Amino acid sequence: MGGRVKVALFVPCYVDQLFPEVAFATLELLERFDVEVDYPAAQTCCGQPFSNTGLARDARALAERYAEAFAGYDHIVCPSGSCVANVRHQHANWIGRETAQHGAAARTFELCEFLWDVLGVQAIEGRFPYRVGLHASCHGLRELGLAPASERGPDAAGHAPVDKVRRLLASLDGLEFATLERPDECCGFGGSFAASEAAVSTKMGLDRLADHERGGAQVLTSVDSSCLAQLASLMKRRGKPIPVMHAAEILAGRAPTGAAQR
Amino acid sequence: MSHPERAAQFLANPERADRHDRALWFVREKRDLAAATVPEWEHLRALASEIKRHTLARLADYLEEFETNATRNGAVVHWAADASEHNEIVLGLLAERGVTRVVKSKSMLTEECGLNPYLEAHGLEVTDTDLGERIIQFRKERPSHIIFPAIHMKREDVSELFAHELGSDPGVCDPSYLVAAARVHLRQKFLEAEAGITGVNFAVAETGGIVVCTNEGNADLGTSLPPLHIACMGIEKVVPRARDLGVFLRLLARSATGQAITAYTSHFHGPRSDGELHIVLVDNGRSALHASADYSSSLACIRCGACMNTCPVFRRSGGHSYDATVPGPIGSILEPARDPDRHRSLPFACTLCGSCKGVCPVKIDLPQQLLSWRRDLAERGYLAPNTRRAFGVGGWVLRDPLRTEWAGRLMRLVGRLIPSATFERYFKGWSSARSLPEVPRRSFRAQWKARSRAGE
Amino acid sequence: MSSRVNGAARESILAALRARGDEPGEPPEIAGMWFESASAASQRRWFVRMLEAAGGRCTGVASAAELPAALAATPEFASAKRRVSLLPGTGSSGIAAGERGGEDEREVDLAAISHPAELADLDFALLPGVFGVAENGAVWVDGAALPHRSLLVLPQHLGIVLSARALVDHMHAAYERLTFDGPGFGCFVSGPSKTADIEQALVIGAHGARSLCVFLLEAD
Helix, strand or coil: CCCCCEEEECCCHHHHHHCHHHHHHHHHHHHHCCCEEECCCCCCCCCHHHHHCCCHHHHHHHHHHHHHHCCCCCCEEECCHHHHHHHHHHHHHHHCHHHHHHCHHHHEEEHHHHHHHHCCCCCCCCECCCEEEECCCHHHHHHCCCCCCCCCCCCCCCCCCCCHHHHHHHCCECCEECCCCCCCCCCCCCCCHHHHCHHHHHHHHHHHHHHHHHCCCCEEEECCHHHHHHHHHHHHHHCCCCCEEEHHHHHCCCCCCCCCCC | CCHHHHHHHHHCCHHHHHHHHHHHHHHHHHHHHHHHCCCCHHHHHHHHHHHHHHHHHCHHHHHHHHHHHHHHCCCEEEEECCHHHHHHHHHHHHHHCCCCEEEECCCHHHHHHCHHHHHHHCCCEEEECCHHHHHHHHCCCCCCCCCCCCCCCCHHHHHHHHHHHHCCCCCCCCHHHHHHHHHHHHHHHHHHCCEEEECCCEEECCCCEEEEEECCCHHHHHHHCCCEEEEEEEHHHEECCHHHHHHHHHHHHHHHCCCCCCCEEEEEECCCCCCEEEEEEECCCHHHHHHCCCCHHHHHCCCCCHHHHHCHHHHHHCHHHHCCCCCHHHHHHHHHHHCCCCCCCHHHCCCCCCHHHHHCCCCCCHHHHHHHHHHHHHHCCCCCHHHHHHHHHHHHHHCCHHHHHHHHHHHHHHHHHCCHHHHHHHCHHHHCCCCCCCCCCCCHHHHHHHHHHCCC | CCCCCCHHHHHHHHHHHHCCCCCCCCCCCCCCCCCCCCCHHHHHHHHHHHHHHCCCEEEEEEEHHHHHHHHHCCHHHHCCCCEEECCCCCCHHHHHHHHHCCCCCCECCHHHCCCHHHHCCCCEEEEECCEEECCCCEEEEEHHHCCCHHHHCCCCEEEEEEECCCEECCHHHHHHHCCCCCCEEEEEECCCCEECCCCCCCEECCCCCCEEEEEEEEEC
16 A cells, blocks of 8 residues: 555653664654654653563553553654563563553564564665674564574574664675674673672673674674663773764764774 | 672672683583584473473372382382471481481582581581582582582682692692592592482483483492482472483583583482482472462473573672572572572572573573562562662653653753762762763754754 | 371472462473484484594494404403403403403402492493484493492493494484383483583593493494
């Protein structure tokens, strides 16, 4: 049928307030594929921090707000693997399986999976002549199946997930990937874990950075700004910063600030 | 002390932390290779998960069937409601026979019940014969990993220990030399032992047999020499049929160490013709877990340790930081059930990365159960008051978009005005190693609103 | 007799476990597309490869008649000061008598052993294997063939004789071959004893045998 695809943009609370450029890059990318994008202003937060801390009352209230704010949209798109995983897999605990399955929760997509699975986009026009350290954010990886996890082999039928994020990035001219020793080890952010288990969180982040450094990464990217904030903050402290960009920004054609080209 | 405090201590020795992390990552990689050699790996996991689910649904029936068949084979089956009943039963069996020297192969259950100190308090000599367990027994420590009890130690530490305990050459750190020294020492213990205690990897209801897997042969040495064999098992270890062993044995060693199978997989049906076999079935909180909708599937655990090896937090904090018999992801589910107050920090010692779920041979959904524990602990009042307050404010703010925008503006203003040093003093947790993100002038929603008003 | 002392514990545990009121059901069928060898030759190669990966060795022997010669060529057997064999024709009435024209005092007379600990100084034992599993190089040893179970773990070195036709591909096939009717002991042995408890460094020869050699008989 004719007509543009219409989506609601779900901007994670911390992206809204701290990394708005990621939301604008997401918007641009979607509009480039002729998607009509709404931003329902009633949205606030998917509730992940509360869900992850076991705080049922707030987790439920925010899950209910989410369902209301995005009611009526066929697709809700969000530039965060962890927020989308929370909405799709945990909201049912708070608002009931039925409501979640028939409502906004089940229609929420991470940006790359929306491009790949719903719009059928497998390549993006553009140039990004840098060696990219792709951080495979855990929730997108394992809960949304955005890529094959290193501990998993093919399933019983012999299938493995397509690495959607990597494939989309790879379609840009000149883009190369840094080879990592541990392609999908966690960055150590984990929400309040970063504060409550600061020593372990820091060590995990530093180990990731060392891996990217050994792999010669010139730009760090992932589908989660929280992971990127963790890594960026540790880099800054250590005095060896390289540009950090959300995958949406790279795909939307932004250039990194401060990276030498390959 | 909580997990984060102990973890920080562990990390205060970066060389040891890195070594520990690399050693266990290496085991994780070996597991990956072993799993890759079995094309039907995911199917086996699904089968194992289903067998365990079914077994747990009919656990009472299978335990009765096991008891009947084990008894028919000439074994004696005992039931213990808790750790102290277990310890009393074991002591009773030993004391009745005048046993004073016991050898024990690896059993996390006996560790859980505190059997060694109990027997020692009653004047018995207990020698742990798994090499790793013997090492930590000498050091009066607890195992730091359920498969590799001494993984937190360097060869130099072991060399020094053996020089002191066994009279070996303190200048030699070669593992082969150290193992040879232990071999001589332990073989002597086997020959002098009057009873052998083992754990149980699997108990087969259909046949009344028990299966014990080792690489060192210590369970076989401990049960083929002395006439009395006492096998201690958690009630969740039963499987319905002998053929179920085929599924579990294909998964166990590959998941634990990356081997296709352990060097010895011994099947005991009844005692030796010249000996006795006593099997102690232990509850100690398992029936309570069984009754819980959220956590009963954690009883499917076959104690392979794969979750520990893949866990980025475990590798960097060490097993002792969990202060529990079973550490790591599975321990963080099992132990709070035992003592929520003591173990309240464990379900939070996790970034919910999900890697554990991917390696668990019986497909326990560990992250989901850790989340359930967080909810349970919050409901039972175990969250720190500061945390509750901070999240309370956050929740109030985020339930309204206008409040969210204003709170965001306030935060960004503060972020721009207050010097980083001041901020960092107050938010030590986040910022001891980190700097703050650049703070944007306007939020997305404010900019979107402005765009809409401008008539786009 | 078994549960009289713990009757209360038994009843309370079983009652607690039944409280859930689960529906009864049947255990799942163990079936699947198990990977299988294309031929007897590839199956044998698979078995040997896995046995070697576990630190064991494999020697092909044309027939039982060649076994004494194969043993004599095996260093652990040849240099053993005290040894025993459970295979007919290879024990004290076999090689030793033939070669030396008399009793060989290296052969241990199992009939004279009153306590398994007396086997502690055994350097080599030759045991019969029932069948082998290709996917992991393990051999099933039946306790009924062992006058003393300690023969599996006390000797410094172990040899197992196995028919090359008695191989299965995987553990499912293994359990199809095994029946457990009544008391007994059996063990899958794959390789010599080992440990990696010190710094993850693999050491062959922990408490049990320091080496394992499987003698694969082509013909009886």
